[in-house]
Amino acid sequence: MAEGTRAFWGQATPDGAALDIAYQIAPTREGPPAPRRGLPALKIFEHIRSPETPYYLGWLNYWSAAAARAIGFPDPARDTELLSRTQRTATGGWVVRLTDAPLDLDDPAHLDTLKRAYERFPEIGGRAAS
Numbered sequence: 001m002a003e004g005t006r007a008f009w010g011q012a013t014p015d016g017a018a019l020d021i022a023y024q025i026a027p028t029r030e031g032p033p034a035p036r037r038g039l040p041a042l043k044i045f046e047h048i049r050s051p052e053t054p055y056y057l058g059w060l061n062y063w064s065a066a067a068a069r070a071i072g073f074p075d076p077a078r079d080t081e082l083l084s085r086t087q088r089t090a091t092g093g094w095v096v097r098l099t100d101a102p103l104d105l106d107d108p109a110h111l112d113t114l115k116r117a118y119e120r121f122p123e124i125g126g127r128a129a130s
Contacts, residue, residue: 007062007064008051008052008054008063008064008066008067009052009053009054009055009061009062009063009064009067010061010062011054011056011057011058011059011060011061011062012058012059012060013058013059013060013103014059014102014103014104016104016105016106017058017059017102017103017104017105017110017114018058020035020036020037020039020105021039021056021057021058023035023036023039024039024040024041024042024056024125025041025042025043025044025055025056025125027044037105037111038111038115039114039115039118040118040125040127041125042055042056042124042125042126042127043125043126043127047126048125048126049126050070052064052066052067052069052070053067053070053071053123053124053126054067054071054121054124054125055124055125055126056124056125057098057114057117057118057121057124058098058103059097059098059099059102059103060095060096060097060098061094061095061096061097061098062089062093062094062095062096063093063094063096064091064092064093065091065092065093067093068092068093068094070123071121071123071124072121072123073094073096073121074086074094078120079120082096082098082117082120085097085098085099085100098110098113098114098117099113
């Protein structure tokens, strides 16, 4: 569907993990976002300079060819684990599954995988230095 609508990026995440991901972006009354579980704070979409840059990660991630270029994916030397759960699309995009089972942030291995993906792609969420 993402390619049919010419989307730059998209994601799908189980509800439980999606709430934690929302806390990465949602500002609090006191100011900036208050991410849970040690996840990084992300910029709101209006402050991300390029529409090709994904706003956040999910369990299943679609990155168009342009989005993949914007975040530097794939790098065969650094993305071996991700590439094992990745499919290339007909138009040169990628579908990247972070974990084999649906993302469950109560599972320490899943939380660690999500954190490592954010470390690998600082551009996601507008966190890279401009």
